[in-house]
Amino acid sequence: MPPGNAAWAAAADGGSSGVWRPFTRSVVVDGTRIRVATCGEGPPLLLVNGIGGNIEMWQPLAARLRNRQLIMFDVPGTGQSPPLLLARRMRGYARLLAGLLDTIDIERADVLGYSWGGALAQELAHQFPERVRSLVLAATIPGLGGQPPAPWVLALMVTPTRYYSRTYLRLVSPVVFGSDPAKAADSPHGRARRVAPPSLLGYSQQLYAITGWSSRCWLHNLRVPTLVLAGDRDPLAPRRNARILARSIPDARLHVVHGGHLFLLEEPEEAGRLVAAFLAELDGAVLAQGGSRSST
Numbered sequence: 001m002p003p004g005n006a007a008w009a010a011a012a013d014g015g016s017s018g019v020w021r022p023f024t025r026s027v028v029v030d031g032t033r034i035r036v037a038t039c040g041e042g043p044p045l046l047l048v049n050g051i052g053g054n055i056e057m058w059q060p061l062a063a064r065l066r067n068r069q070l071i072m073f074d075v076p077g078t079g080q081s082p083p084l085l086l087a088r089r090m091r092g093y094a095r096l097l098a099g100l101l102d103t104i105d106i107e108r109a110d111v112l113g114y115s116w117g118g119a120l121a122q123e124l125a126h127q128f129p130e131r132v133r134s135l136v137l138a139a140t141i142p143g144l145g146g147q148p149p150a151p152w153v154l155a156l157m158v159t160p161t162r163y164y165s166r167t168y169l170r171l172v173s174p175v176v177f178g179s180d181p182a183k184a185a186d187s188p189h190g191r192a193r194r195v196a197p198p199s200l201l202g203y204s205q206q207l208y209a210i211t212g213w214s215s216r217c218w219l220h221n222l223r224v225p226t227l228v229l230a231g232d233r234d235p236l237a238p239r240r241n242a243r244i245l246a247r248s249i250p251d252a253r254l255h256v257v258h259g260g261h262l263f264l265l266e267e268p269e270e271a272g273r274l275v276a277a278f279l280a281e282l283d284g285a286v287l288a289q290g291g292s293r294s295s296t
Contacts, residue, residue: 020059022072026080029099035074035081036104042067043133043283044109046101048117048124050139051206052160054079056192060265064272068279071109073100077202087205090213094123098131110279112136114264115237116206119143122215125222134282135222136275137245138229139237139261145216147240157236158207163197166190178233178260189265219248226252227278229271231259253278 022039037055045068047058055072056079062070075093077083088096097120101109110133113121118140125132141147148154156176162169166185173184184190198206226249230242239256246254255274259267 020056020062022055022062022070024055027100027103029096029103032076032084032096033082034076034096034100035079036100037072038069038104040066040068040070042069043279044069044071044106045279046071046097046106046109046111048097048111048113048121049075049078050115050117051157051210052078052163052193052198052203053114053117054192054196054198056195057189057265059188059192060268061272061275064268065276067276068110071104071106074196075202075206077205078198079196081202083199083202084205087208090119090123090209091127093120093209094127097124098128101131107131108133110134110136110282112138112275113140114138115140115261116210119210119213119215122219122222123213125224126215126218129223132224134225134227134279135249136227136229136278137242138264138271139231139234140245141237141241142216142219142244142248143210143214144212145214146244147238149236149238153235160198160200160203163193166194169193176236177262178231178235179262179266183266184262187266189262216244216248219245220250222249225278225282227274228252228254229263229274230254230256231261231263232256233259234261234263236261 022037024037026033026035054074058072074081108131111121118137121135125135153176156172162172169185170181173179173181177184228242228246230239242254246252257263257270264271
């Protein structure tokens with residue numbers, strides 16, 4: 001698969017200018033068409049986005065994760081991937097994700113899951129531990145048994161309107177994300193939201209998948225190196241959830257960073273540095289044991 005190195009020419013300044021162009025294509029997995037993108041070279045790092053998010057929203061963080069083959073995809077019903085024909089629970093999305101790795105010839109990858117994507121990353125590591133070298137769980141939850149957000153935050157998350165309306169995103173971002181309105185709406189990731197918003201059906205399918213989901217009873221069985229990242233002012237994924245994840249997953253590390261729920265995209269310097277250092281340490285450990293850095 002072409003690594004899409006040309007993407008870095010535009011993204012080298014952190015996304016403040018130019019156009020980010022990772023290599024994209026559509027593949028069919030278990031009868032479902034999924035848009036997937038890659039850029040960079042090195043050990044594969046799979047990025048799993050939050051609810052409704054698309055590939056282009058990763059630009060701010062992607063520019064800070066060098067020496068990796070980044071793998072991104074539009075979950076069915078988001079970006080340019082059509083919705084599922086039949087709704088799935090999180091276990092079904094994990095099977096679909098494992099099938100996607102098969103289709104693009106990735107045997108094993110580091111997995112970074114963000115928000116809703118963090119739940120899916122946990123489920124993937126639970127069902128298919130042989131496919132996951134390490135986990136980075138950012139601004140995410142263990143589902144039932146964790147600390148839910150305030151009821152008004154949940155109510156505002158039921159609709160994907162923030163993906164369609166800049167004005168609406170500016171209004172709700174301080175309440176839902178703990179974000180400055182301008183950072184949320186007028187940034188590269190804010191503009192990317194509106195270019196390829198999720199369909200109402202696709203968004204509803206993601207809500208259905210995570211409703212009632214929980215990882216609490218099997219987190220202690222996850223035996224992969226794990227980095228847990230949390231924002232210190234995140235209304236959607238309160239910090240206690242990160243402590244639960246870090247305490248329950250054996251030998252997991254916890255870092256609390258300055259920012260709200262969107263810290264990976266709004267404050268990518270610190271988060272990118274932490275992720276890069278964590279993965280580089282794993283690379284070093286593998287090389288010290290005489291293994292290979294690449295998992296393709």
